[in-house]
Amino acid sequence: MKIVIDTSEAIAQKAAEKYVELLDAKPDAVLGLATGSTPLGLYAELAKLCARGKITFAKAHSFNLDEYMGLEGTHDQSYRYFMNENLFSHVDMRIEETHVPSGVDVTEQTAADYDKLIEQAGGIDLQLLGIGNNGHIGFNEPNTPFGSKTHIVELTDSTRQANKRFFNSLEEVPTHAVTMGISTVMHAKSIILMAIGAGKAQCIKDTVEGPVTEAVPASVLQLHPDCTVYLDYEAASLLGK
Numbered sequence: 382m383k384i385v386i387d388t389s390e391a392i393a394q395k396a397a398e399k400y401v402e403l404l405d406a407k408p409d410a411v412l413g414l415a416t417g418s419t420p421l422g423l424y425a426e427l428a429k430l431c432a433r434g435k436i437t438f439a440k441a442h443s444f445n446l447d448e449y450m451g452l453e454g455t456h457d458q459s460y461r462y463f464m465n466e467n468l469f470s471h472v473d474m475r476i477e478e479t480h481v482p483s484g485v486d487v488t489e490q491t492a493a494d495y496d497k498l499i500e501q502a503g504g505i506d507l508q509l510l511g512i513g514n515n516g517h518i519g520f521n522e523p524n525t526p527f528g529s530k531t532h533i534v535e536l537t538d539s540t541r542q543a544n545k546r547f548f549n550s551l552e553e554v555p556t557h558a559v560t561m562g563i564s565t566v567m568h569a570k571s572i573i574l575m576a577i578g579a580g581k582a583q584c585i586k587d588t589v590e591g592p593v594t595e596a597v598p599a600s601v602l603q604l605h606p607d608c609t610v611y612l613d614y615e616a617a618s619l620l621g622k
């Protein structure tokens with residue numbers, strides 16, 4: 382793993398640079414995208430670069446990591462809605478080339494079909510990841526098998542608690558989600574993991590310095606040949622200690 386530590390603004394700019402390089406070299410690249418607070422700085426940076434003509438997504442394709450089950454794409458807490466609001470409406474990406482797993486009428490079969498769609502698109506060139514306090518990537522909670530493909534998951538209490546800030550109450554937070562599996566993520570040619578804030582310091586330490594274990598899903602990234610971890614100073618604060 383390559384580790385980059387800087388301010389949250391600087392890591393957003395440095396990560397954005399990776400997208401500029403990738404889309405310069407391969408305009409029709411397949412991007413694996415993520416939701417959450419962490420990528421917001423990066424998405425704002427990409428929007429700025431696109432407005433200045435420094436990057437174009439006109440030929441790119443995207444696949445998001447996950448979606449809550451039971452929420453339509455028009456629901457303001459769905460991840461489809463998040464992506465439209467925070468990235469797709471600010472860059473020149475063709476909306477029909479953006480994919481977010483559907484949260485409605487999901488079956489194990491429709492979940493598995495998402496992996497096929499990714500394969501048919503040529504596989505993911507660059508997968509963006511945040512990390513949960515418990516080390517999850519996508520909605521792959523601790524002890525998800527490393528061999529998992531896109532599947533349905535029951536969310537842990539800790540994840541529902543962490544996400545309730547976006548809903549009126551805990552009861553409104555969906556109990557299930559559909560997520561790319563760990564094997565789906567590991568098939569990406571390159572991976573960026575981003576983490577910001579002291580709340581992520583322990584899971585980052587476990588991910589980077591701990592054993593590779595299904596108890597810490599992100600630790601699998603130690604086995605990926607091209608993974609760059611972008612951390613702000615707070616998220617990196619326990620490394621080497």
Ligand code: PGA
Pocket residue numbers: 416417418419420511512513514517518519
């Ligand atoms: P966050 O979520 O970016 O909002 O911290 C990350 C995650 O849970 O994967």
